Amino acid sequence: PDPDRYPEQWIEALVAQGRHLSEPAVLFPCNDQTLSLVSRYRDRLEPYFHKRIPSDEVITSLLNKSETYQKAEALGLAVPRHLFLKNEADLEKVEQTIGFPCALKPVHSHLWKRYFPSVKLVVVRSKEELLKQFSNLRGHDLDFLATELIPGEDTQLYGLYTYLNKEGNPLFVYTKRKLRQ
Numbered sequence: 001p002d003p004d005r006y007p008e009q010w011i012e013a014l015v016a017q018g019r020h021l022s023e024p025a026v027l028f029p030c031n032d033q034t035l036s037l038v039s040r041y042r043d044r045l046e047p048y049f050h051k052r053i054p055s056d057e058v059i060t061s062l063l064n065k066s067e068t069y070q071k072a073e074a075l076g077l078a079v080p081r082h083l084f085l086k087n088e089a090d091l092e093k094v095e096q097t098i099g100f101p102c103a104l105k106p107v108h109s110h111l112w113k114r115y116f117p118s119v120k121l122v123v124v125r126s127k128e129e130l131l132k133q134f135s136n137l138r139g140h141d142l143d144f145l146a147t148e149l150i151p152g153e154d155t156q157l158y159g160l161y162t163y164l165n166k167e168g169n170p171l172f173v174y175t176k177r178k179l180r181q
Contacts, residue, residue: 001013003034004110004113004114011037011041011045014048015044015048017048018045018048024049024050025049026050026051026052027045027050029051029053032063032108032109032110033110033113035053035063036059036063036110038053039056052163063109063110064108065105065106065107065145066084066143066145080147080148080150082147082148083097083098083145083146084143085104085134085144091127091131091134094127094146095127098146098148100125100130101149102130102146102148103123103124103146104121104124104130104133104134104144104145104147105121105146106142107142107143108142108143111142112142112144124146130146155177157177157178158175158178159175159178160175161173162174
């Protein structure tokens with residue numbers, strides 16, 4: 001079952017699969033939605049699967065871009081200029097804080113995907129466009145933020161991946177470069 005549309009059935013399908021295993025298997029959540037589900041239903045999955053996922057508190061924070069940005073800033077890491085948009089009054093701050101063009105991004109990507117499966121963000125080029133898009137997006141009861149656009153070509157997108165052991169030491173580290181977005 002599709003975990004976005006049928007989360008309970010997706011968990012039940014995993015449990016049913018797990019019952020047929022001779023020993024617990026390793027379960028790797030591969031996106032925000034499945035990570036959220038595996039975290040939320042960890043007790044039901046525990047007898048059948050080994051999971052190496054952080055606590056619910058850490059996962060909740062990681063899945064929330066606003067919290068992730070706040071934690072990164074607290075650690076002294078550079079993050080794009082951003083503004084959490086709660087209401088129309090916050091829209092006035094976008095022009096002074098971020099400027100145009102900017103992007104509207106979901107706070108929770110896995111919830112955003114329910115309504116916009118192939119759209120990661122919405123670029124707005126003016127105050128008028130911001131007002132229009134804000135109105136459209138608020139109709140879906142989603143939380144989102146405005147963020148600056150970092151200039152550069154798609155070939156300049158890099159990522160870092162690692163897997164940490166219980167002591168927090170990396171077991172491997174690798175980087176990737178996207179050639180297109």
